[in-house]
Amino acid sequence: xxxxxxxxxxxxxxxxxxxxxxxxxxxxxxxxxxxxxxxxxxxxxxxxxxxxxxxxxxxxxxxxxxxxxxxxxxxxxxxxxxxxxxxxxxxxxxxxxxxxxxxxxxxxxxxxxxxxxxxxxxxxxxxxxxxxxxxxxxxxxxxxxxxxxxxxxxxxxxxxxxxxxxxxxxxxxxxxxxxxxxxxxxxxxxxxxxxxxxxxxxxxxxxxxxxxxxxxxxxxxxxxxxxxxxxxxxxxxxxxxxxxxxxxxxxxxxxxxxxxxxxxxxxxxxxxxxxxxxxxxxxxxxxxxxxxxxxxxxxxxxxxxxxxxxxxxxxxxxxxxxxxxxxxxxxxxxxxxxxxxxxxxxxxxxxxxxxxxxxxxxxxxxxxxxxxxxxxxxxxxxxxxxxxxxxxxxxxxxxxxxxxxxxxxxxxxxxxxx
Amino acid sequence: xxxxxxxxxxxxxxxxxxxxxxxxxxxxxxxxxxxxxxxxxxxxxxxxxxxxxxxxxxxxxxxxxxxxxxxxxxxxxxxxxxxxxxxxxxxxxxxxxxxxxxxxxxxxxxxxxxxxxxxxxxxxxxxxxxxxxxxxxxxxxxxxxxxxxxxxxxxxxxxxxxxxxxxxxxxxxxxxxxxxxxxxxxxxxxxxxxxxxxxxxxxxxxxxxxxxxxxxxxxxxxxxxxxxxxxxxxxxxxxxxxxxxxxxxxxxxxxxxxxxxxxxxxxxxxxxxxxxxxxx
Numbered sequence: 001x002x003x004x005x006x007x008x009x010x011x012x013x014x015x016x017x018x019x020x021x022x023x024x025x026x027x028x029x030x031x032x033x034x035x036x037x038x039x040x041x042x043x044x045x046x047x048x049x050x051x052x053x054x055x056x057x058x059x060x061x062x063x064x065x066x067x068x069x070x071x072x073x074x075x076x077x078x079x080x081x082x083x084x085x086x087x088x089x090x091x092x093x094x095x096x097x098x099x100x101x102x103x104x105x106x107x108x109x110x111x112x113x114x115x116x117x118x119x120x121x122x123x124x125x126x127x128x129x130x131x132x133x134x135x136x137x138x139x140x141x142x143x144x145x146x147x148x149x150x151x152x153x154x155x156x157x158x159x160x161x162x163x164x165x166x167x168x169x170x171x172x173x174x175x176x177x178x179x180x181x182x183x184x185x186x187x188x189x190x191x192x193x194x195x196x197x198x199x200x201x202x203x204x205x206x207x208x209x210x211x212x213x214x215x216x217x218x219x220x221x222x223x224x225x226x227x228x229x230x231x232x233x234x235x236x237x238x239x240x241x242x243x244x245x246x247x248x249x250x251x252x253x254x255x256x257x258x259x260x261x262x263x264x265x266x267x268x269x270x271x272x273x274x275x276x277x278x279x280x281x282x283x284x285x286x287x288x289x290x291x292x293x294x295x296x297x298x299x300x301x302x303x304x305x306x307x308x309x310x311x312x313x314x315x316x317x318x319x320x321x322x323x324x325x326x327x328x329x330x331x332x333x334x335x336x337x338x339x340x341x342x343x344x345x346x347x348x349x350x351x352x353x354x355x356x357x358x359x360x361x362x363x364x365x366x367x368x369x370x371x372x373x374x375x376x377x378x379x380x381x382x383x384x385x386x387x388x389x390x391x392x393x394x395x396x397x398x399x400x401x402x403x404x405x406x407x408x409x410x411x412x413x414x415x416x417x418x
Numbered sequence: 419x420x421x422x423x424x425x426x427x428x429x430x431x432x433x434x435x436x437x438x439x440x441x442x443x444x445x446x447x448x449x450x451x452x453x454x455x456x457x458x459x460x461x462x463x464x465x466x467x468x469x470x471x472x473x474x475x476x477x478x479x480x481x482x483x484x485x486x487x488x489x490x491x492x493x494x495x496x497x498x499x500x501x502x503x504x505x506x507x508x509x510x511x512x513x514x515x516x517x518x519x520x521x522x523x524x525x526x527x528x529x530x531x532x533x534x535x536x537x538x539x540x541x542x543x544x545x546x547x548x549x550x551x552x553x554x555x556x557x558x559x560x561x562x563x564x565x566x567x568x569x570x571x572x573x574x575x576x577x578x579x580x581x582x583x584x585x586x587x588x589x590x591x592x593x594x595x596x597x598x599x600x601x602x603x604x605x606x607x608x609x610x611x612x613x614x615x616x617x618x619x620x621x622x623x624x625x626x627x628x629x630x631x632x633x634x635x636x637x638x639x640x641x642x643x644x645x646x647x648x649x650x651x652x653x654x655x656x657x658x659x660x661x662x663x664x665x666x667x668x669x670x671x672x673x674x675x676x677x678x679x680x681x682x683x684x685x686x687x688x689x690x691x692x693x694x695x696x697x698x
Contacts, residue, residue: 065548120600121515121524128508128571135568136534139542139549146544208438211431216424225681226439229446232680235629236647237669240654241449244662252448285441293684317427346538349631353651373540377632380544393541404536 017092048074205291513578
């Protein structure tokens with residue numbers, strides 16, 4: 001039998017393939033890792049796997065949600081273990097190939113250097129990956145898992161057990177009347193909000209950058225500083241300020257501005273349509289300076305001779321703008337424009353801090369200006385509809401990710417980047 | 419003819435700029451005015467108060483149990499600072515690894531990063547809500563800091579990698595030929611040249627906790643543990659109107675330092691971002 005096959009077969013028990021190659025130290029290392037893996041995680045694996053399948057069988061001994069979390073941790077640990085196992089198999093096989101080809105094997109020192117060289121990127125990014133696993137990947141998996149359970153106010157530990165219910169929560173979103181109508185109302189407003197608010201802030205930002213950047217405009221520095229102020233002041237502060245300004249009883253918008261113009265007070269916070277209008281205007285105010293800044297950078301980098309050449313050819317100011325300025329801007333900032341849309345799609349802060357997604361709508365858990373994310377927040381924090389919130393989260397993530405992937409595949413950024 | 423159209427264009431331009439400036443300055447000026455306005459009520463607020471008072475600023479630092487503004491400030495600065503440091507360390511390493519090395523799983527990891535940056539950390543809300551209780555880390559600032567750093571890694575790794583890709587590989591190679599180790603090359607060549615992007619990452623790290631309301635409101639439940647966003651939100655909302663003037667004073671004190679830093683660093687920020695954005 002070839003060395004490679006025999007070694008591969010032997011390393012089904014980690015380390016033995018290496019022993020076969022007389023690489024004692026390395027073999028011992030693999031064996032040690034395996035043994036300590038099982039010793040350290042025996043209970044976790046046992047308990048976790050049982051827990052994630054059954055979600056507990058006895059009250060009050062078992063807490064389904066804790067069991068679910070343990071189960072997921074067990075799965076992650078198993079996944080990491082499998083990677084080490086794979087490395088073990090691969091190492092034994094590769095060394096086997098070298099023996100089959102009658103090459104001299106690496107010395108211990110060479111192996112050490114090889115590992116150091118190959119392993120360097122893993123070594124330096126390892127801690128960050130672990131953190132990512134703990135802080136981002138695990139919570140997301142956990143949320144996703146909850147979507148397939150019946151976890152809510154009435155089925156929650158420690159008083160009750162939680163059970164796996166498959167796709168029934170997803171089905172209910174579309175079959176239970178009140179959920180369906182709420183879902184589609186919220187979705188429709190989310191889409192309108194995302195498109196209108198993002199377009200407004202992008203258009204305003206580009207327009208103002210072009211205006212300020214005209215050669216004849218004086219006090220450029222002053223205007224630029226004023227125009228980027230909304231970006232420089234922390235967003236949550238400005239939103240809360242606006243909440244005060246638009247306040248129905250004491251807000252300056254009604255009391256000072258509209259009164260001065262002789263217009264009757266408008267119910268900004270209590271009428272959904274006026275609330276929506278105010279939100280879109282505010283997002284325009286908050287969001288344009290960033291686009292303004294980036295566009296200004298682009299404008300300053302467009303070579304002057306392009307415009308001179310166009311002037312010689314007799315181009316009007318407008319056609320110069322259309323054929324030189326605009327394409328240059330769009331080319332450079334299109335990735336940033338896309339991020340504005342995804343940002344607003346998930347723009348929880350402005351919706352929630354302004355009037356908590358209100359005004360309240362009768363027979364609905366979502367308020368008149370709630371977008372999907374703020375609705376999910378309320379479902380989780382206020383009405384304890386965990387499974388429903390998680391199911392919505394999944395649907396939302398799938399939509400965002402597929403749009404983003406589709407977009408990134410088209411742009412060269414992704415191809416070069418990966 | 420030519421002159422006249424120019425005149426119209428300029429008049430319109432100045433008109434637009436002045437209107438925009440007023441729209442931007444008005445809310446800010448109104449807040450400043452409110453913060454000096456005596457009493458709690460805003461009914462009689464004007465931009466220039468008739469009897470300006472510093473009472474609201476004093477109230478913030480009296481340290482009453484329901485309004486520990488100083489404590490919130492310290493909490494926010496602490497969380498922002500450690501998030502920034504953590505983000506810089508982890509992202510410069512991952513950026514270096516992704517920019518300079520070919521290793522197994524690199525392409526897949528980058529795709530996963532891309533996906534993770536699309537899925538808002540928000541979607542883990544329910545999990546964090548449960549986990550904080552399970553780990554008995556409700557009100558823990560360190561848990562929050564770790565979550566922020568983790569959330570910052572994917573996006574900022576992309577930015578960092580893109581920026582480092584624009585540093586010529588020949589520089590590393592010649593350093594390697596001269597016998598420098600990877601780590602030394604990283605510290606002495608890559609890091610100094612990546613300063614503009616490091617500034618961007620630092621700024622992202624510092625501002626994310628200040629802009630976050632969701633994660634912090636899930637994890638921090640005690641008034642003393644609050645950060646400024648939650649603290650001020652509750653201040654405004656619990657008795658809307660009643661303490662709006664105090665909120666205004668609190669808002670001014672947090673906005674001014676941040677606005678100054680942003681205005682000073684804006685050039686760095688934009689150049690770093692556009693370079694990273696187009697190249698990576």
